[in-house]
Amino acid sequence: MSMTDYRKDFPALHQEIQGHPLVYLDSAASAQAPSVVIDAVAEYQRCDHANVHRGVHTLSHRATEAFEGAREKVRSFINAAKSSEIIFTRGTTEAINLVAQSYLRPILKSGDQILITHLEHHSNIVPWQLVCELTGAELVVAPINDQGELKLDALYELMNDKVRLLAIGHVSNALGSINPIQDIIAEARKFNMAILVDGAQAVPHMSVDVQALDCDFYAFSGHKMFGPTGTGVLYGKHARLEAMPPWQGGGDMILEVSFTRTVYNDLPYKFEAGTPNISGAVGLGAAVDYITAIGAENIARYENQLLSYLSEQLATIDGLQLIGTAANKASVQSFVIDGIHPHDLGTILDHQGVAIRTGHHCAMPVMDFFAVPGTARASLALYNNRDDVDKLIAAIRIATELFAE
C-alpha cells in the first residue's frame, strides 16, 4: 500500500474551500483525525461512557477499561517501562507546566540554572520563566546557527552542575530541525541535571523510545498525532514522579481524605486530579493504533521524501527564502517571500484552498534570530502528497503575480 492511500481515512481532507479542494499543510499546528479516531470517540460516548475509577456498575467498568487501555497503548507507543509512568494531561503545555511546578519549583534555588535552546516553542520557555521569577533561578539559552541547527558545542559548554533541568525540543515547530537528542542526553548525563524533552512535533513523524533516550520526562500532545485536542501525555521516570508532590488537588488523586490529613493516590493518578478527558484518551489510543499499524519508520521515510520535494519546489520561486535549512529535518518548511507579508500570503493561499500557518509560530525568539516578523510555514503529515505541494506552489505563484509591481 502506498502512503497516499491513507488520505482517504481523513474525512476533513475531502472538502472544498472557496471552490478549491482543500490542501491541508498545517498539521504542525494541528493534524486532522482519521475516521477511526472520530469513531472511537463517538462510540465511547454513545455506548460506554461513565466516570472512571469509581462506580461498580458496568458502564463505569467499561469506561475505566477504555481509559486505562488507552494508557497502556501510549506506554507501548513510546516504550515506557510502566503504564504508571504515563500521565494524561490537556496537552504538551500542561505536561511541561506540571514538571515546572511539581518537579522543579520545590527544588529550585537562587543561583540554579534551567537550560533551554533558542529553538523552543513558547510553551517550553514561559513555564521556566515563571519558576525562575519565583525562585531567582536563571534561564540559560543555547544558541543556533543560520541553518536553524542547535550549536552543540555551545550547548555542551553551558552544561554544568548548576543546571537543574535541561528542557529541549525534539523537533523544532517553527523550523523542523531535528535535534540529535540521544547524543545531547548522553552529554547531559555527565552532570546531575534532569532532562525534559518536548516531543510535540516528533511523535507524529518518527518512532520514540523513552527508555532508549533515557530522558526523565517526555511531553507530547494528542492533537498533533491525529488524536483529539485537549489530550496530551507526560511520561516521567517512575522514581522522579514518585518523589514529586501532587500538582493539583481533587478527586481521583487521593486514597483517603480527612480535614487533618490526605493520603495521595499512587502513580499515575496522583497527577490526574478530577474527572479526566476520558473520551479524549480513547481517541488518543485509537490514534496510537492508527500510527502503529502504518509504522513510524514508514511514516518518517515517506515524509522525508515529501519534505525534500517541498523544499526543492519552494526554492524555485523567485524572491523566496527558506527559513530553517537544517541537515536533519522533519515535516516543516518555513519561508518568506520578498515584498509579501506572511499574513497576506496566508490569505491568498486560503483563497485557493491551501491552508498554511503564518506568523511567529509561538516561537518569537526564532523569528528574532532570523530578523523576520513571522514566516509562512507549510507542514506535512502522512496524508499529504506531491499534488498538495504542487498546488501550494501554484497558489504561491498567484500571490507573487498579484503583488508584482
Next chain:
Amino acid sequence: MSDANLDIENLRELYRELILDHARNPRNFERMADATHSAEGINPLCGDKLKLYFRINAANIIDDAKFEGSGCAISTASASMLTEFVHGMDMNTALQYFELLQQRLTAPDSPVEHAPLDLGKLRAFEGVREYPSRIKCATLAWHALRSAVQCDDHPASTE
C-alpha cells in the same frame, strides 16, 4: 477565464491597487520628533506592530500624522492612508471616521450613525469584509489613533 485568473480577479477585491500602492510605498512613513500624541498598535495574531505619531494643535486639529513599524499589506496600507486621511482634520471627526469604518467593515447593513461622513478612499478596505480574520489588520492603525488621542499609554491591541 481560467481558474487562476478568476482567483486573481477575486483577490483584487481585497488587494485593490490603492492598497497595494500604499503597502509598497507607505506615505508619511517616518518617526515624528515633535509628536504631541503617539501610540503603538499591536496585532498579536500576526505580529503586526505599528507606531503612529500625531501633532495635534490647541484647536484639536491634527496638523500632522506619521507612522513606522512593520505589518502586512492591509495594515500598512491602512496606516499609510490614515496619515493622509486625518491630516488637517478635527480629532473628534477622525474618531467618528474610525467608528464609521469599523461599522462598514463589520456590520455594513446596520443604519449609518455618522450619516454626513463619507469614507472616500477608505472604501478601498470594504473588500476586507469577506475576510473576517483580516478586519483587525484594516483597523489596527485606527485603534492606535484612538489610544493616542485618549493619551492611553498601553499599546492598542486588536484583541
